[in-house]
Amino acid sequence: MSSVATNADSYSSTGRWERAVPVYGFPLVNGFFLGLSALVLVAFVLTGYRELAGLGPVSGMNDAYGWGIWKTFNVMVLTALGSGAFAVGIAAWVFRRKRLHSLMRMALLTSFLAYACGLLLLGIDAGRPWNFYWIVFPWKWNMHSPLAEVAICMSIYAMIPLALENIPPLLERLWYFDSRLRPGVERMERRLYAGFPWIIAAAYLLPGMHQSSLGALMLLAGERVHPLWQSPWLPLLYLGAATFMSFGCVAGTTMLCCLVWKRAMDMDVLDDAAQITAWLIFGWLGLRLLDILFRGALLTAFRVDRFAGVFWLEMVLVGIGGWLLRRSLRDHDARLMFIGYVLSSAGGMIYRFSPTTLAFRPNPEALYFPATIEILVSLGFISLGVLGFLVAVKRLAILPAPLHEWHDMASYFRFRRPYIRWTGYFKHGYFGENETEAENSD
Amino acid sequence: MPITRRELITGVAKVGAPAAIVVTLGKDALKTEPIPVPNAAVGLLYDATICIGCKACVAACAEANNTPPDTRGDALHQAPSDLNDVTRNVIKLYKPDDGSAFSFVKRQCMHCLDPACAAGCPFQALHKDPETGVVSWTADKCIGCRYCTITCPFHIPRFQWAGFNPRVTKCEFCSHRLEKGLKPGCTSVCPTGAVIFGPRPVLLLEAKRRIQSSPGRYFQNRVYGELDNGGTQALYLSHVPFEKLGLPELGPESVPARTLRWQRRFYQYFALPALLYAGLVQVIRKSLKGHEQEAHEREKETGLRAQL
Ligand code: SF4
Ligand code: SF4
Numbered sequence: 001m002s003s004v005a006t007n008a009d010s011y012s013s014t015g016r017w018e019r020a021v022p023v024y025g026f027p028l029v030n031g032f033f034l035g036l037s038a039l040v041l042v043a044f045v046l047t048g049y050r051e052l053a054g055l056g057p058v059s060g061m062n063d064a065y066g067w068g069i070w071k072t073f074n075v076m077v078l079t080a081l082g083s084g085a086f087a088v089g090i091a092a093w094v095f096r097r098k099r100l101h102s103l104m105r106m107a108l109l110t111s112f113l114a115y116a117c118g119l120l121l122l123g124i125d126a127g128r129p130w131n132f133y134w135i136v137f138p139w140k141w142n143m144h145s146p147l148a149e150v151a152i153c154m155s156i157y158a159m160i161p162l163a164l165e166n167i168p169p170l171l172e173r174l175w176y177f178d179s180r181l182r183p184g185v186e187r188m189e190r191r192l193y194a195g196f197p198w199i200i201a202a203a204y205l206l207p208g209m210h211q212s213s214l215g216a217l218m219l220l221a222g223e224r225v226h227p228l229w230q231s232p233w234l235p236l237l238y239l240g241a242a243t244f245m246s247f248g249c250v251a252g253t254t255m256l257c258c259l260v261w262k263r264a265m266d267m268d269v270l271d272d273a274a275q276i277t278a279w280l281i282f283g284w285l286g287l288r289l290l291d292i293l294f295r296g297a298l299l300t301a302f303r304v305d306r307f308a309g310v311f312w313l314e315m316v317l318v319g320i321g322g323w324l325l326r327r328s329l330r331d332h333d334a335r336l337m338f339i340g341y342v343l344s345s346a347g348g349m350i351y352r353f354s355p356t357t358l359a360f361r362p363n364p365e366a367l368y369f370p371a372t373i374e375i376l377v378s379l380g381f382i383s384l385g386v387l388g389f390l391v392a393v394k395r396l397a398i399l400p401a402p403l404h405e406w407h408d409m410a411s412y413f414r415f416r417r418p419y420i421r422w423t424g425y426f427k428h429g430y431f432g433e434n435e436t437e438a439e440n441s442d
Numbered sequence: 443m444p445i446t447r448r449e450l451i452t453g454v455a456k457v458g459a460p461a462a463i464v465v466t467l468g469k470d471a472l473k474t475e476p477i478p479v480p481n482a483a484v485g486l487l488y489d490a491t492i493c494i495g496c497k498a499c500v501a502a503c504a505e506a507n508n509t510p511p512d513t514r515g516d517a518l519h520q521a522p523s524d525l526n527d528v529t530r531n532v533i534k535l536y537k538p539d540d541g542s543a544f545s546f547v548k549r550q551c552m553h554c555l556d557p558a559c560a561a562g563c564p565f566q567a568l569h570k571d572p573e574t575g576v577v578s579w580t581a582d583k584c585i586g587c588r589y590c591t592i593t594c595p596f597h598i599p600r601f602q603w604a605g606f607n608p609r610v611t612k613c614e615f616c617s618h619r620l621e622k623g624l625k626p627g628c629t630s631v632c633p634t635g636a637v638i639f640g641p642r643p644v645l646l647l648e649a650k651r652r653i654q655s656s657p658g659r660y661f662q663n664r665v666y667g668e669l670d671n672g673g674t675q676a677l678y679l680s681h682v683p684f685e686k687l688g689l690p691e692l693g694p695e696s697v698p699a700r701t702l703r704w705q706r707r708f709y710q711y712f713a714l715p716a717l718l719y720a721g722l723v724q725v726i727r728k729s730l731k732g733h734e735q736e737a738h739e740r741e742k743e744t745g746l747r748a749q750l
């Protein structure tokens with residue numbers, strides 16, 4: 001106990017995020033959890049039906065709109081929200097905004113879940129998924145196809161660098177679970193960290209490539225995408241939208257979790273993130289407006305039609321979101337900040353959704369509206385991601401917290417739930433305090 | 443240890459200098475190369491001024507390709523309303539409301555010299571034959587992504603929406619008949635000679651001869667497909683504007699060459715991504731060292747195991 005006593009200052013309840021701590025004291029299974037599980041179950045059943053019946057009977061897709069929300073929302077939009085491991089990671093590791101490291105585990109987890117669910121749905125959306133096996137023969141790839149780039153790069157990214165980056169919290173849990181596992185865990189950690197520079201660098205290169213290729217997808221559609229969106233800069237704008245949206249997703253989700261599970265917010269870190277996000281937003285808005293101006297498409301924004309409407313909705317949401325984020329910095333106002341994140345991400349989501357759907361005009365008569373089954377499957381896979389998130393934050397050290405939370409968790413399990421041994425952070429009443437130094441320092 | 447300005451600049455310079463060289467060196471090679479016309483390029487010439495809209499070619503196409511008759515229109519006749527999962531060839535009517543000249547149009551794959559459908563297809567399921575130039579579909583390589591239905595500027599490939607084993611349907615120039623020395627189905631039945639088959643250069647000459655012998659008869663006195671979209675192997679003559687027949691004005695540069703130029707340049711030989719990767723590894727290695735050190739110092743202070 002001595003080490004705790006000598007560090008009384010860090011024990012005090014400042015809001016400084018020091019350590020990722022599992023959410024404790026809240027049951028994993030509650031009404032919300034069961035509701036999500038039901039949605040997932042429904043989606044699984046409907047997926048089975050889709051595999052037998054084909055795409056036509058379950059979706060609103062047609063010859064004109066070959067892509068529905070599974071691709072255009074669950075992949076195009078949600079992986080942009082899930083680019084936190086990329087955007088926050090680059091800020092923390094490449095530009096060394098050190099305090100952002102406390103958000104990294106959240107970023108990595110949300111990214112992994114968004115990508116995993118996106119990839120699953122990509123497989124379900126494919127009409128002939130069994131032919132995906134060509135992915136293991138690089139000489140069969142069509143290297144110039146943006147779609148090949150997306151499919152290959154995304155799967156590699158999610159399955160290798162991103163998955164590896166998510167391993168430390170799991171190893172940590174094993175380490176606390178049983179002291180007999182520790183030498184093995186430490187050996188694995190050493191090996192993992194030795195490879196980290198290569199893994200992390202790949203984890204930035206690959207999303208940079210496929211998030212921009214997602215934009216490049218619609219380049220080939222040419223004039224059929226409305227001129228407010230169709231642009232040679234589409235890849236860069238898609239990537240840019242992914243960066244600010246994912247900051248919004250990571251910081252916003254963290255704030256929401258703090259609110260729900262009554263954690264202190266570290267306004268230092270959040271201010272830092274909000275500031276970066278605001279700059280990303282203004283840079284993106286500037287690029288987008290300049291691009292429209294120089295291509296001479298600005299006039300189409302002042303017509304009275306649905307395209308102009310969508311365009312202004314997008315710009316206003318992102319713009320107000322960015323302004324609120326800057327405004328929130330003045331007196332560290334978490335509420336304004338959160339609204340800013342929500343608005344800017346919503347605007348970004350519409351932007352990422354538009355070129356394939358709202359601004360796609362294959363011919364004047366064609367219409368697309370997702371069918372009920374399509375929406376249910378889409379929702380089900382989003383629920384699967386949320387379920388994964390709930391399980392992870394309640395069982396693993398993901399959510400950042402002040403140091404005292406860790407000790408509070410220790411006493412919670414020691415005195416209130418002494419019979420719970422499977423949390424992984426409870427072993428013989430020790431939470432890492434008073435461990436022999438020799439074991440920890442590698 | 444925030445990244446210093448100097449480190450950033452040197453890092454960028456280290457990565458950027460060779461990158462710039464690669465891009466500039468590669469520039470000439472990547473300039474819009476003229477699209478090669480395959481040696482034995484076959485073609486179709488469709489003359490809308492001769493076509494009488496009898497649809498014999500539609501029936502012949504279905505027969506040649508063994509596709510079931512599409513009777514979804516009136517449950518009685520083979521009357522496809524457009525290209526679809528069982529229709530590779532269709533005759534459509536353009537009839538303006540103001541009573542001016544009307545025209546039939548035959549729609550099938552144009553067999554572009556630089557096909558956008560093949561440029562986007564991830565595992566080369568759509569492939570242009572280097573000899574004959576026929577763009578055909580291979581079931582074994584298609585993942586059913588339907589990207590081809592979005593990329594094709596003429597909106598030709600159609601996806602089969604029903605069933606667990608969907609196929610992509612498009613005109614494949616009856617390549618199974620060509621192998622046997624036969625002409626494609628549609629060209630072998632046309633009663634008026636509105637659609638004829640032959641080597642592309644010959645057809646091009648024939649089209650130009652027709653334009654020359656009756657000047658003013660054809661729209662803009664030009665052959666659609668000679669240069670449009672980088673050139674196509676199906677050629678069109680018409681008396682009404684091509685756009686009205688669903689043949690958009692795409693300009694002489696092919697869609698893939700025009701839109702994917704930067705994409706192609708960036709991924710050329712994978713040189714730029716590789717350089718970027720090397721630079722990232724350097725920076726992150728240093729960050730990681732600093733981060734680990736701090737984490738372990740903090741571990742000593744708090745007595746809690748470091749979290750990286
Ligand atoms: S017309 Fe369409 S389907 Fe045919 S080769 Fe050209 S791009 Fe491909
Ligand atoms: S649906 Fe098939 S043929 Fe069309 S682009 Fe996708 S893989 Fe290629």
Ligand code: SF4
Nearest residue numbers: 493494496497499632
């Ligand atoms: S067979 Fe000849 S005339 Fe008849 S519709 Fe076809 S192209 Fe026209």
